[in-house]
Amino acid sequence: MTTTSANMVSCIVRPHRKGAGCHPRHLALIALALFMHLPVQAVAAEPTAGLGFCRPYTWLFGGWVAPPRMPHLADMNADGYVDFLYATPEDRFVDISLNGRGWKPMRGERLISDLPDRIVGMATGRFAGNTTDLAMLGAGGQVWIAQGRGDGKVQAPRSVATVSEIGQRAWLLRMAGGDDRDRLAVVASDGHVTALGPTGQPVATFRAVKRVVGAASGQVGGQAAIALHTGSAVVLVGPAGSVMRRLPASRGQSALAMGDVNGDGEDDVLINGEVALAPAFRSRVRIAGWERFRKPVIAMLADVTGKGRCDVVVQHQGPDYYGSKEADCAVYVSYLASDADKDRDGLNDAEEASLGSDPLDRDTDYDGLPDGWEVHGFRGFDLKAMGASPLRKDVFVLNLPYDTVPVDQMEKLMKDKVAPLFEDLPYRNRDGSQGFRIHAVTMLPAVDTKAAAGKGWPQLAAETFPKDKIGVFHWMLVPGLGGGGQSGQLADAGSGGMASWAHEFGHQLGLSHTGKWPAWSPTYTSLMNYSYSYQFDGDPARIHFSRGELADIILNESRLPGKLPRPIEKLKFLAGPPYRFRIQAAGSHATYVDWGWSGAFTDRRIRANITYGYSVNGGERLQPSGTKPIGAPGPCELMTDYQAxxxxxxxxxxxxxxxxxxxxxxxxxxxxxxxxxxxxxxxxxxxxxxxxxxxxxxxxxxxxxxxxxxxxxxxxxxxxxxxxxxxxxxxxxxxxxxxxxxxxxxxxxxxxxxxxxxxxxxxxxxxxxxxxxxxxxxxxxxxxxxxxxxxxxxxxxxxxxxxxxxxxxxxxxxxxxxxxxxxxxxxxxxxxxxxxxxxxxxxxxxxxxxxxxxxxxxxxxxxxxxxxxxxxxxxxxxxxxxxxxxxxxxxxxxxxxxxxxxxxxxxxxxxxxxxxxxxxxxxxxxxxxxxxxxxxxxxxxxxxxAIGNQDMADFDDVTLMADYGIARSIQTLAVMPP
Ligand SMILES: [Ca+2]
Ligand SMILES: [Ca+2]
Ligand SMILES: [Ca+2]
Ligand SMILES: [Ca+2]
Ligand SMILES: [Zn+2]
The missing domain is CATH 2.120.10.10 (Neuraminidase)
Structure with missing residues (x-):
């Protein structure tokens, strides 16, 4: 086996992390609060029919749902499953991710672009034809309708109305009309409601409340109704403004949605973490786990799993694995006690009971493969026969070698060297087994090296990764037995020679080179860190993913601790390659490190460059104006053949x-x-x-x-x-x-x-x-x-x-x-x-x-x-x-x-x-x-x-892959399931 030097490793990191922070305008859209709970009012006269909610299932995440992106759910292709529309308000476009028949989202597409104004609201309904149309409200009060084609696409939007005085914030709502046509209503945050007629003309305006922090629409008692969240109550009003009902709501919250959750034909109302059931709205069913939301959420009710009743969809910020402001859109599948397969994962409750999987969790082991897939297969892939279990992390990957790669040696390395790096990880599965099971399938025929000359792995992936396997498998191009490669981060494709396969696959499973920190810490002993990609403590056999055991030791080059709170045995590796720091025991529980190579040990803080395992960074490289980085397109500001x-x-x-x-x-x-x-x-x-x-x-x-x-x-x-x-x-x-x-x-x-x-x-x-x-x-x-x-x-x-x-x-x-x-x-x-x-x-x-x-x-x-x-x-x-x-x-x-x-x-x-x-x-x-x-x-x-001023530390690779990366790296499907 040949091993190239670490220099050969290079990786594309997909910028999946959206910029931090909420869009200020968007903040107002969503609840701003501590989530305190109203006592559940269980009233015997209104049985909740055993209504409950499963554990949240991540549907979309990251940049797709990050603020200021604005969601709207509607069945745009008329297959009985709601699709996920997302507007980017300032950029004036709307994307759609079709629903893969309740299993997973489909890869996203642009639906609308270049709308003339910032988008502040979306609604769907039958406004024009016999399919679901998309209506959009602009910041200036203009309303557009893009007529649906029934296949998930829409025609070009046309302006149908302009509503004056939409105020600070506004909501666009669908109102069921008396006929086959739906109408629109615009709700302004000052309480003004403008109802539009079938051609878009305003037909009624009223003001039932003085302040609105959230709005939704539906039907109450067979009548079109608008729900207005005032910040302390939810007021249900008819299309002409008559107050139908007033429901209590905790102060300071605004999550509000309407939809039929229990299948009785009446729209229920979700207020913060509870669903109030129609018709009396007195009995409320709590959504477990709601209290974990510490940041604003957007809640929606829609039929994601195609059962004719609504599920709860919650978009919230977190979890915070990267130290960034990730956002998640999760589905809480609703069920009734009488449902045979409560979590809609393809396994009925009896099967789940006998297998030991969770009947209220679609993906018990959270490996991106729903429980049913792992038992009954999916799309003809018999995952069980291939070794899958719903009680253990399974990762399926297609290894596509070049025709110059000896396949038997590749497979032997995979089995003996690479897969064990994942399978021996200190992670306990539900069935008691350890680590992540890698199921590597060699794809043949191999890539014709001559024919593929000049093609990068993204192109080869586009050509050879079977579309129906996307969302189930990963794909890895294997150019050789040595090192080198590139992969997307939190993605399902990439390339990696066998010596760097685990590193590149670590990228696919969500890992970067530096954990969640901006620079690679010498204490991040992971094979993801260039410093330890091919050896650890000088030994190629000891490369490993990090468990984050040193994550509590924050290292900042401008103030490094001269003494670390660990016994010397735990830090011996620092004296090995590539850093070779001088270390010395400071008693039995601490260790001195001479970060600056001064030849002396100290209890004081030290300034030193310690990120030299691979090379050192001299700072951002800018042309003399200070604005243009080197390598930017266009002529450089100053060019010379001589030394400055x-x-x-x-x-x-x-x-x-x-x-x-x-x-x-x-x-x-x-x-x-x-x-x-x-x-x-x-x-x-x-x-x-x-x-x-x-x-x-x-x-x-x-x-x-x-x-x-x-x-x-x-x-x-x-x-x-x-x-x-x-x-x-x-x-x-x-x-x-x-x-x-x-x-x-x-x-x-x-x-x-x-x-x-x-x-x-x-x-x-x-x-x-x-x-x-x-x-x-x-x-x-x-x-x-x-x-x-x-x-x-x-x-x-x-x-x-x-x-x-x-x-x-x-x-x-x-x-x-x-x-x-x-x-x-x-x-x-x-x-x-x-x-x-x-x-x-x-x-x-x-x-x-x-x-x-x-x-x-x-x-x-x-x-x-x-x-x-x-x-x-x-x-x-x-x-x-x-x-x-x-x-x-x-x-x-x-x-x-x-x-x-x-x-x-x-x-x-x-x-x-x-x-x-x-x-x-x-x-x-x-x-x-x-x-x-x-x-x-x-x-x-x-x-x-090269002495920086940023914190860095060790990082727990195992938890990131287990709780985040494995499932999310195969989150979307490329072709609609049967
Ligand atoms: Ca089930
Ligand atoms: Ca299950
Ligand atoms: Ca699973
Ligand atoms: Ca599994
Ligand atoms: Zn890399």
Missing amino acids: SLVVHRGSLYMVTADRDALDPKAPRPESAKLVIQRYLGKRAWTPKADLGMHTTGDPAAVSDGRTFYVFYPTKVGVRYRYGSPDRLGDSVTIPDTAGCSIGAVNLRGTILLLLYRSSAENIRYCTVRGTRVGPMKDFGIKSTITPGSAYDTRRKELLLGTGSELNRQPYRWQLRRLTGDPERGFSEVSCVFLGGEKSGWAGNKRPNLIFDTSRDAGPDGRVIWIAAGVSAPSNTPTGLYIARTIGVKDHNEGWMLWRYYDEWTNTRSGIAAAWYRGDIVLATTWASDHSTTDGGVYCAYNGT
């Missing part, structure tokens, strides 16, 4: 770059480019580029001595410079004998030292520069294979020189040299080390940026930070970006640490600039792409230390 220069001068940060027009990456480069300067404005934005009126033939070097700002730049005739204030530089000065030199510059205690580099055959030279005065040319007696970078160690009073040298046939190995002395008398070398030691292999051939860090995190000796691009040969080949720094742990890479910035897709042809600014490091570099409009585009990032 960042420098802090009198408290402000400046960037000096060469600037050119868009250029094909393969086209010959111009001989020179103009230089521009920009000042950082804060909030990720720079001043517009200002032309410095200079042309450079190489990487510029800007530097400040604290008083004066200098810009050095190579030209054909030699190195030139201008100085002054950044917005007014003086005339240019040419430095003699510098033709062909590249440059570096450093502020040495108020003296500008210019470093001149010509080739690896010549010593690095230097001279001081003060105003127009250029000091005598001297040399360090040091050779380098790269243009040197430099910084000053203010603690040891040494000049730091970053150079390159050949070692083990790598010509550009990074070296740090320390020198004492001064420009007058000359410098002498104190030490020279290879970064990371001789074995490290760390190398690059662009000018490095050296930063001497004296912040508190750096400790008393300070530390050296080295930021540079990697080796690129020829010199415009894209290469990665790196940060190396000294650490207090001397036996690790000889006291050095190296991280890659971003990922393997983030490369530059020009090198990188870096500057310490306000407690962090600002980076500026160029994007390498194949397109002339983006190649060489300059972007900046503002978190070069």
Whole structure:
């Protein structure tokens, strides 16, 4: 079995999480309350006929139902099951998810788009033809009707009426007419009701109550009726405004719906968590579990399961598995004591009793397969014969291999290595068994590798995933026995080599790379975390899903606890790959972790970057205007072939770059480019580029001595410079004998030292520069294979020189040299080390940026930070970006640490600039792409230390998959069941 590196893993994450928060207008639509209960009034004269409600069954969830989406239920295709319509008010469209004959929802479709106004209400009825039509109310009072076609689709909407004064909020209601036609009524929140005639003309207006927080319509005693929730009562009124009845309602709630729940032909009224039964409305049946709603809900009564009586449908926010504001639309199937199959799951109560499944739960084990499917099959799939049980989590998946994959080996790996990762999970099923049973079915014929060349897995899924298996099975394309793959998150399809199959399938079952946190915590030991995808504690056999045992330990890089409340045995893995933190027992119940590699343990809080298991994030990458990310379409704001220069001068940060027009990456480069300067404005934005009126033939070097700002730049005739204030530089000065030199510059205690580099055959030279005065040319007696970078160690009073040298046939190995002395008398070398030691292999051939860090995190000796691009040969080949720094742990890479910035897709042809600014490091570099409009585009990032300020922690994968992902990943059907 071959295993590719973790680098090969890449995943598409479907943005199924809707933005947080309720739409403010929508909030008013739904109840805002603590749900207190009225005592149930059981009156002997009104038997409730054994009416009850099953456990909630999730019908739709997430983005489909998230506020401000607005639901309406109606049987649009005349098959006896209500379908789920959802309006997106501001975007003025309506989607429909047809009802898969009471089993599951069908995949959604757009029903209406581009309505002229914001949608505030929907109603359905026979307004135009003999099928169910959709009526919509706009915020301006306009009413549209889209005539139904009877197949779930509608014709284009046409305006039929305009109601004036709809007020703050309004409801559109269907009113049964005296004939075959239905009418419409508009209820405004101030209590005004406008009844419309058959052609849409207002025929009556009345005001029975002063305030409305919820409205519904139906029939009472054979008469059309409107129910108005006033906030403290529900008032039933006739179409002309006569009050028929007043029902008590708890204050502060507004859930209201009408429909026949018990099958006596009379519409009952749902008020908050209870159904009041017609005709007297005195006996009420409670919906169990209602008290768990802590947030506003929308309640509806409709026949979801096709039995001729209404079920209760509740849309509510939560559960909160991701830490986001997920919304759920759940069906509480209603039943009467006389019903044989109360939960309408295809198993009658007697069968459920003998099997041990729950007669009041459609999916006892919550694996997305209703109880009846698991016993009697579905659509000809004999799931029971395939091993399904209604008492245990079963997951069916089609594995489609490429024809290059040895099927017997794939199946053996599936059985011996992959399925056990799920089957051995510490999850207890209802039948006492453990884990999730994976039923993998190999799909043949295999994919013809040649014929499928260039097709991604989504296309192959569209072509090969049998439509009738969608909603029952998952589909996984298997490209090989090694790693790599991509999957949708909380979805039923994706691709994964056998070494990453469990990871990719984890995505399908709802898991991300980081649990519910924004970054992957080193304590999230899941195989979903890139850091532990292929090994845990160095052992490939120990990869696992996380149970969230460390979820209580919140890690924030800006304030990390130096001591964790766990015995060292529980945290030993932190000392293993990929992090290799130093740890030490702090008694028998706690453990010290040296998060910052300082070489010491502490009880204090620590600032450190600890998310380096894969690469490090230097912050959001934005073009200089601060609004456009790199890689966005359209030409970049600033493009260059040269390394930028960042420098802090009198408290402000400046960037000096060469600037050119868009250029094909393969086209010959111009001989020179103009230089521009920009000042950082804060909030990720720079001043517009200002032309410095200079042309450079190489990487510029800007530097400040604290008083004066200098810009050095190579030209054909030699190195030139201008100085002054950044917005007014003086005339240019040419430095003699510098033709062909590249440059570096450093502020040495108020003296500008210019470093001149010509080739690896010549010593690095230097001279001081003060105003127009250029000091005598001297040399360090040091050779380098790269243009040197430099910084000053203010603690040891040494000049730091970053150079390159050949070692083990790598010509550009990074070296740090320390020198004492001064420009007058000359410098002498104190030490020279290879970064990371001789074995490290760390190398690059662009000018490095050296930063001497004296912040508190750096400790008393300070530390050296080295930021540079990697080796690129020829010199415009894209290469990665790196940060190396000294650490207090001397036996690790000889006291050095190296991280890659971003990922393997983030490369530059020009090198990188870096500057310490306000407690962090600002980076500026160029994007390498194949397109002339983006190649060489300059972007900046503002978190070069990679120390973030977000909470992260371990996460319980098992619970998320069990209680959320397994069922929801196969929630919708693609073809209507028989
Ligand atoms: Ca049943
Ligand atoms: Ca059941
Ligand atoms: Ca099931
Ligand atoms: Ca099952
Ligand atoms: Zn992934």
